[in-house]
Amino acid sequence: MNLEEIERIYAEARRQGIVFNYIWGGEPLIRADIDRVMLASKRNGLITLLNTNAYFLPEWLSELADTMDILVVSIDYPSDYHDELRKCKGLYKRALEGIERTKSKYPKTKVIINTIMARYNYDKIEEVVVLARDLGASIFLSPMETNGRHSSPELLSKAILTDEEVSQACVKLVELKMRGYPINNSVSYFKTFIDGKTPFSCHYPQVVLTVNADGQVPNCLDMARPLGNLRHTHIKDICNSAFYRKNYLPHIRNCCRCNNSDVVDTSFLWELRPRILWEAIRLGLR
Secondary structure (H helix, E strand, O other): HHHHHHOOOHHHHHHOOOEEEEOOOOHHHHHHHHHHHHHHHHHHHEEEEEEEOOOOHHHHHHHHHOOOOOOEEEEOOOOHHHHHHHHHHHHHHHHHHHHHHHHHHOOEEEEEEEEEEOOOHHHHHHHHHHHHHHOOOOOEEOOOOOOOOOOOHHHHHHHEEEEEEHHHHHHHHHHHHHHOOEEEOOOOHHHOOOOOOOOOOOOHHHHHHOOOOOEEEOOOOOOOOOOEEEEOHHHHHHOOOHHHHHHHHHHHHOOOOOOHHHHHHHHHHHHOOHHHHHHHHHHHOO
């Protein structure tokens, strides 16, 4: 989408009562106008989060700092081996540089590390958590998605953890969280994966509207049939449509394929679970 289309969508988001804008990717910092995109978000009163691999963050930081409430940096491995995993030489060093510069120059900006747990970093999970603490950041960790919608079968076969390995990792992460490490996932989230994944009721689409780079609002039950395209229609028209209300939302509640903490903990939050509410408050105060 071009800048004008994005500005229109953000203005409508404000009118519809949307509070957060999570700018993800791909890699958002390859957009030449990312500063104007984020400015449009802030001008519409949206709490603005940027998720980046941070390669270009040192160059962009001074221009984005005033419009970035929360910085999320993807780090998969606590050493230069991260570069090999991401096929980008120097990425790990530049990510650390971007985080450290953000913490020192813009201390009001929250910094979060996002880590996907897989076979290549299974034995380094605790070290990634320690890295986040030492950088003055908090961290989200999630098992790699297994539904095949975002990863090729070849990648999944090489990288996916067994249920037992995920369980062991989550037991360790609960222990670290109880010891005071800055882990943002709820204990309930980790317990979902201990001794095999426990089904949950998905409420994520009732809280979050996902918009792809081309304006499409994906239908995660049927990726070939998007819910609409915000280039041609409006947020309220999608969310008020008969298909969305009568076919999509009722069926999505029976889905528990996703592993991502965003989906699982948001679903728990929708159910007003007291412990999850407390975790959300802590995250806001951290």
